[in-house]
Amino acid sequence: MPEGDTIFRSARALHRALAGKIITRFETGYAHLARVHDNRTVTGRTVERVEARGKWLLMFLSDDLILLTHMLMSGSWHIYRVGERWQRKRQDMRIVIETADWTAVAFTVPVAEFHSATSLLRKTVVPALGPDLLKEDFDAAKALNKISEHSAEEIAVVLLNQRVMAGIGNVFKSEICFACGVNPFRHVETLSQRELEEIVHTSRKFLKSNVTDNAEGQIVTYTGLRRTTRSDDESARLWVYGRPGQPCRRCGTAIEMRKQGVQARTTYWCPACQPLERSAGPFR
Ligand SMILES: [Zn+2]
Secondary structure (H helix, E strand, C coil): CCCHHHHHHHHHHHHHHHCCCECCEEEECCHHHHHHHHHCCCCCCEEEEEEEECCEEEEEECCCEEEEEECCCCCEEEEEECCCCCCCCHHHEEEEEECCCEEEEEECCCEEEEECHHHHHHCCCCCCCCCECCCCCCCHHHHHHHHHCCCCCEHHHHHHCCCCCECCCHHHHHHHHHHCCCCCCCEHHHCCHHHHHHHHHHHHHHHHCCEEECCCCCCEEECCCCCCCCCCCHHHCCCCCCCCCCECCCCCCECEEEEECCCCEEEEECCCCCCCCCCCCCCC
16 A cells, blocks of 8 residues: 555655646546546646645646545556656556646546545545645644644654645745754754744745735745745855755854655754754744
8 A cells, every 4th residue: 555655755746747737638537537527627727736635645726626536555646758658557547637748647546536625625534734824814823733733753844744734845844944943853842832933933934925926816826936045146045955065054064964754855954053952043
């Protein structure tokens, strides 16, 4: 059975290949999906994002259509260049989503359903997301409670958990910890209330300053280059992410890098500004 991190990696790969792209071809071996396609054409929609929630993979398409799949024992998603030869038999194909460059194929996924945002909420087996950092009604107290439920876990791992708070990716994870002077490997239970509040505050600040609203004010998208420093220099827009061995922008110590958590996501930090024993305190 695919583990959570396998599904996470599939979702990440699908997201990288398909997000922002228009679907040019949809094919399915499932009648119930084909019926939805007949009524609410899948082709022509944009893939907004792909994410994993527990063992579920969710593909969000424009105009409130969500493709939900569960791999169970044998299912898998593959990504091919358009026209490339598939590694599994065509008879195992259940869903094809194609864009100008990529063909995503779901093989023998036993569970596949189309949902709207509303019907997805009613499907209680799909884990709900934590408070969305980009929503106007973001509830910081609820987010702090959710973080506290993971007291024995490392803070940077918890920041990536979309069921705790929704919105933080791997770049912002390291940047937020640095800006708060918090070592990313510290367990949540060692953090003070003030440090936790600072982390939530900074998370929201960084995310909000890196999105733009579209004309309808509905969909938020990242503005290409993520930025957390206030430098006008394009090459100095991040504090620590992607800078292993380079001098800390604050103290000059070499930035360190290590894989972290079961998903082995890369974490960057300054050992001087973010000591493991205690916090150096937030700075901006
Ligand atoms: Zn430093």
